[in-house]
Amino acid sequence: MAAPTAEPSANDILVFGNGVSLALAGETLLVKDKTQAKRHQNNVCGVPLGSAPSDFSIPTYNILWAEAAGQALAIDYAEPTSKTQLRPTKLNYPLNELPRDVVDKWVETLLARAYGTAQRRKRAKVLVNPHAGPGGADNIWEHDVKPLFKAARMSLDVIRTSFSREAIDLCEQLDIDAYDVVIPCSGDGLPYEVFNGLGRRPDARKALQQLAVAHIPCGSGNAMSINLNGTHRPNLAALAVIKGVKTPMDLMSITQGSNRMLSFLSQSVGIIAEADLGTEHLRWLGAKRFDVGVAQRIFGKKVYPCDISVKVEIQSKGGVKAHYKRDRTAEDFSQRKEGQISKGSSSTGESTSSEADAGEGLPPLRFGTVNDKIPEDWETGSHDKLGNFYCGNMAWMAPNANFFSAACANDGLMDLVINDGDIAALKYMGLMMSVETNKFFDNSLISYRKIVAYRFTPREQKDGYISIDGERVPFEPFQVEVHQGLATVLSKSGRYATPGPLGWEK
Numbered sequence: 052m053a054a055p056t057a058e059p060s061a062n063d064i065l066v067f068g069n070g071v072s073l074a075l076a077g078e079t080l081l082v083k084d085k086t087q088a089k090r091h092q093n094n095v096c097g098v099p100l101g102s103a104p105s106d107f108s109i110p111t112y113n114i115l116w117a118e119a120a121g122q123a124l125a126i127d128y129a130e131p132t133s134k135t136q137l138r139p140t141k142l143n144y145p146l147n148e149l150p151r152d153v154v155d156k157w158v159e160t161l162l163a164r165a166y167g168t169a170q171r172r173k174r175a176k177v178l179v180n181p182h183a184g185p186g187g188a189d190n191i192w193e194h195d196v197k198p199l200f201k202a203a204r205m206s207l208d209v210i211r212t213s214f215s216r217e218a219i220d221l222c223e224q225l226d227i228d229a230y231d232v233v234i235p236c237s238g239d240g241l242p243y244e245v246f247n248g249l250g251r252r253p254d255a256r257k258a259l260q261q262l263a264v265a266h267i268p269c270g271s272g273n274a275m276s277i278n279l280n281g282t283h284r285p286n287l288a289a290l291a292v293i294k295g296v297k298t299p300m301d302l303m304s305i306t307q308g309s310n311r312m313l314s315f316l317s318q319s320v321g322i323i324a325e326a327d328l329g330t331e332h333l334r335w336l337g338a339k340r341f342d343v344g345v346a347q348r349i350f351g352k353k354v355y356p357c358d359i360s361v362k363v364e365i366q367s368k369g370g371v372k373a374h375y376k377r378d379r380t381a382e383d384f385s386q387r388k389e390g391q392i393s394k395g396s397s398s399t400g401e402s403t404s405s406e407a408d409a410g411e412g413l414p415p416l417r418f419g420t421v422n423d424k425i426p427e428d429w430e431t432g433s434h435d436k437l438g439n440f441y442c443g444n445m446a447w448m449a450p451n452a453n454f455f456s457a458a459c460a461n462d463g464l465m466d467l468v469i470n471d472g473d474i475a476a477l478k479y480m481g482l483m484m485s486v487e488t489n490k491f492f493d494n495s496l497i498s499y500r501k502i503v504a505y506r507f508t509p510r511e512q513k514d515g516y517i518s519i520d521g522e523r524v525p526f527e528p529f530q531v532e533v534h535q536g537l538a539t540v541l542s543k544s545g546r547y548a549t550p551g552p553l554g555w556e557k
């Protein structure tokens with residue numbers, strides 16, 4: 052656990068007698084208690100090392116709750132039992148002669164450091180998809196998540212989804228004043244339904260702003276959790292949600308035929324969409340199914356002819372890195388924390404705000420629908436040899452898949468990656484593998500731009516795969532535009548958990 056960062060002052064120490072004391076030192080709680088220290092050492096290290104310890108420390112981030120009730124002080128915290136596992140643990144000390152007002156003040160200081168600007172005791176609507184990913188969502192919820200949420204004194208209203216699209220109806224009808232957060236325990240499919248359900252309401256904008264959406268990873272990709280909680284491990288994600296701060300996040304409107312839907316993650320056509328959606332017959336391969344699908348198309352030199360029209364905001368990779376640096380450094384966390392969220396214009400200056408428009412439902416479409424004329428200032432190109440069209444709103448698409456390393460949560464821009472499909476196989480493999488080493492962005496085989504809107508029109512193919520947030524939609528033209536900060540999510544640090552494109556600091 053982290054080393055103490057500051058010397059505790061006298062007010063920060065509670066002395067219980069018999070050599071037991073609790074001290075607040077910066078972002079750490081120092082526990083001087085031989086019995087607990089020994090138990091802690093055994094649990095965390097497995098095997099006791101050296102002489103018996105007399106104290107140990109707990110990062111305040113791991114503190115779930117504290118209260119003086121009756122004649123005792125109780126502290127709940129998330130104790131790591133391995134690098135990826137936490138379990139709720141309790142410390143109890145009789146108050147003895149300690150004055151109650153001193154203890155109450157100490158408890159409030161501890162909670163203030165534990166939660167910072169994050170809301171305490173969040174009221175959650177939890178949606179568990181028993182069929183998500185490998186099918187362990189019920190177990191994950193019961194054993195890895197619920198005990199931590201309970202120890203943090205969250206109020207929980209839990210529903211197991213029983214059919215596809217149920218979460219859309221649930222969120223459309225939800226009493227938004229009764230909850231602070233909706234938490235899908237699922238893959239990325241259920242968050243998609245949550246955003247779309249909230250988006251269908253007559254008070255969509257209010258609902259999307261007032262109610263945060265947070266994610267517990269139970270699927271196979273779990274992009275939402277990786278980007279916002281910084282992990283795809285359910286235990287660690289649960290703690291990140293408990294401590295999560297409200298963060299505005301861009302959403303995208305998609306029009307196709309006469310439909311309008313919201314997308315929070317990505318749209319893809321070509322190799323990625325096919326390798327994901329077109330390999331159902333290879334399910335027996337497990338996670339390798341996607342890699343095999345990619346390799347098959349690389350060696351087949353598969354191309355996807357199409358027309359693409361784009362409203363480009365930042366054309367060059369250098370410009371994108373500079374934008375990323377501005378977003379990451381100019382807007383420090385304090386500006387993004389709860390109650391201090393600034394919305395209004397993208398960091399490129401153009402207003403993309405959803406709030407600026409009057410009305411309660413979803414913001415009006417600034418560029419019309421897929422059935423309207425394409426605006427004249429959009430760049431239009433014919434792509435005979437397209438291999439991959441990939442538009443993202445978050446950085447990670449899965450663990451080890453940081454495709455959109457310059458994605459920012461609330462910049463009012465989408466990140467667009469395009470590459471041809473007739474690349475030499477070895478180079479293509481290298482390109483795909485560079486995603487894992489964060490060198491994808493700089494690879495000269497792809498273009499990487501920041502955009503505001505686009506239209507995609509497939510050509511010369513009877514059928515194919517279009518993926519919206521990982522779900523298949525009809526193989527027909529579609530148009531997309533971004534709404535800055537339309538949604539509210541909970542994130543660990545007020546921004547995406549991404550290292551950014553290599554060298555952005557320079």
Ligand SMILES: Nc1ncnc2c1ncn2[C@@H]1O[C@H](COP(=O)(O)OP(=O)(O)OP(=O)(O)O)[C@@H](O)[C@H]1O
Binds near residue numbers: 213216
């Ligand atoms: N009880 C249910 N039975 C069948 N389908 C369900 C049920 N509950 C939800 N669904 C549907 O399951 C779909 C996939 O959900 P989810 O994203 O949670 O899992 P996943 O697709 O397995 O995960 P990943 O996207 O990570 O692969 C959603 O579109 C949702 O509508």
